[in-house]
Amino acid sequence: MNTISEVNGLPFYKPIPADITINNHQNGDKRKIFFRDVNIFDSTGADPYLGNVLIEEERIQKVGTFGFTPDEDTLVIEGYGKKTLMSGLIDSHTHLSWNNSPTLDGLTNLPIEEHVLHTANSAKTYLDCGYTMCFGAASAQPRLDLVIKQAIKSGMIPGPRTLANCQEISTTGGAIIPSITRFADGEDAMRRAVRDIISLGVDNVKLSMTGDYIHETMGSEETYYTLKETKAAVEEAHNRGKRVCAHARSAASVRLCALSGVDVIYHASFTDNETIDMLEKLKDRIFVAPAINFPWASCNGGATPYGLTPEMATKKGLTREVEVTCKVIKEMHKRGIRVLPGGDYGFAWAPHGTYAKDLAHFVNLFGYTPKETLLAATALGGDMMGHPESLGKVQPGYYADVILVDGNPLDDIELFQDTSRLHTIVINGHVHKNVMQSKDGKTYIREGVLNVRTVYSNLPKSS
Secondary structure, three states, rough: OOOEOOOOOOOOOOOOOOOOOOOOOOOOOOOOEEEEEEEEEOOOOOOOOOEEEEEEOOOOEEEEOOOOOOOOOOEEEEOOOEEEEEEEEEEEOOOOOOOOOOOOOOHHHHOHHHHHHHHHHHHHHHHHHOEEEEEOOOOOOOOOHHHHHHHHOOOOOOEEEEOOOOOOOOOOOOOHHHHHEEEEHHHHHHHHHHEEEEHHOOOEEEOOEEOOOOOOOOOOOEEEOOOOHHHHHHHHHOOOOOOEEEEOOOHHHHHHHHHHHHEEEEEOOOHHHHHHHHHHHHOOOOEEEEHHHHHHHHHOOOOOOOOOHHHHHHOOHHHHHHHHHHHHHHHHHHHHOOOOOOOOOOOOOOOOOOOOOOOOHHHHHOOOOHHHHHHHHHHHHHHHHOOOOOOOOOOOOOOEEEEEOOOOOOOOOOHHHOOOHHEEEEEOOOOEEEEEEOOOOOOOEEEOOOOOOOOOOOOOOOO
């Protein structure tokens, strides 16, 4: 029986679980992986504890203190009591096809052949950085997300488990980047646009509801949707079991999301207290992803080489937006609203490969503890992906999507920004990377492990 939300009168919506399986086992993979003497951060809320983890094929089988005798079909990975094993991370606002452009229009200026290659490389980069879950937030071309997801699922290319999106939907005059936008005005047109997108086979639908102070003339506090249009888009997507995410920076747009049943609110920069009250009543259903790194970097010199100085960012309103967003997210955190890290990577001053900056921002800007941040980046990630019973935790029965990191991330949340400290990356029981250290501190690449696809030239092999 569905529970009715007292805020918007709609049934609490549970999306149809999207197919996230990956067929990436190859000849040479060991059937079992045994992590021995590792500090386990299991994402249940417990503190890290010393123990072992056994993986068989694509699932975690045992976690804790137990005996195990490896056989010839077991890869043994030692933690020596110094390394931490945890779930892979989520990026909750992924643009696989953003091409590190210094301009908004440049996101779609690549020929489609080159754009496919760039998007595939972005997927691999996410996995290289320890991200095993990506929630698609929009694609620069209609089918780029979908094609890359299918290639990952088939084992053709390496990458994370992905929920695919299409182009954004906005109204006439409401597109921040017209070249990545489908236009719809009124309820009927909105339904047609959603149906067209869903017919491609994607998992998510994206609504672009407000401006953005990065734009010359379209401010973050402008709202371009009506309540009827928002409800029509959400109803159409939910009727077919699809998730709806929304670029919503203004208070009015966040309120429209709450009233209409939107699943994921991006940015939520200027949310007022009345709307936060609404979100608190929806906290078991709704997710918020502030995607703070892009505006923060714009205000702190990251964009200066590309013509946007901190002084210009202040004049545009970006500095005020970052300050207000920090206050808003701190209040959401206090209220127990589910806020996740990640987002808007793929611009020149927020390039692919720097995703883990969001984890530090949660601690330094929003007041989260490192533990709370990692729970949001793992366990909440499984919830957001629609598979809380299979993703985001190091527990028996969960998919074997794990990373082994050098040190204790609860002491150093920034360690994820140094990929050399990600010693092992496993997805679906398949070893993507396995750089090991012996007891004497020598670093080497374990021979015979399939899919160490990048040559880590700065890591010498032991003799």
